[in-house]
Amino acid sequence: MRRTLFTALLLTLLGASACAPVQASRLYVRGTEALDRGDVTRAVDDLEQAAALVPEASEVQNHLGLAYGAAGRDQEALAAFERAVALDCDNQAAQQNLRAAERRASGASSR
Numbered sequence: 001m002r003r004t005l006f007t008a009l010l011l012t013l014l015g016a017s018a019c020a021p022v023q024a025s026r027l028y029v030r031g032t033e034a035l036d037r038g039d040v041t042r043a044v045d046d047l048e049q050a051a052a053l054v055p056e057a058s059e060v061q062n063h064l065g066l067a068y069g070a071a072g073r074d075q076e077a078l079a080a081f082e083r084a085v086a087l088d089c090d091n092q093a094a095q096q097n098l099r100a101a102e103r104r105a106s107g108a109s110s111r
Contacts, residue, residue: 024053028060035067043067051080058088065097074108077101 031046047064054060065080078101084094 020053024050024057024060027053028057028063031067032063035063035070038070040067040070044071044073056087058084058091058094061087062091062094062097065094065101069097069101074101074104078105 027046027050031043031050034040034046035043044064044067047060047067050060051057051064061080061084065077065084068074068077068080078098081094081098081101084091085098088094
């Protein structure tokens with residue numbers, strides 16, 4: 001339901017008549033589903049494409065951060081979470097993910 005709500009919101013905000021938002025929405029859903037089933041390579045690919053099409057979508061950036069993290073690409077994950085929060089400071093999931101990524105980064109740098 002959350003993905004459906006996000007898709008509807010994304011299409012409303014960006015104009016349903018444009019092709020890029022429709023394609024971005026499909027890529028977001030497909031990438032999120034890939035992430036949910038552990039197909040990290042597909043998730044990163046789809047979510048990177050979605051982020052390129054709608055770079056102002058905080059939720060896409062947040063999920064891209066999750067995919068990067070799952071792929072072990074911690075610096076890219078941190079950057080994606082930072083972008084997600086910068087785009088929407090009310091995105092609670094992105095804020096939590098950013099804090100967790102910052103903790104991991106500070107732990108890794110202190111070793």
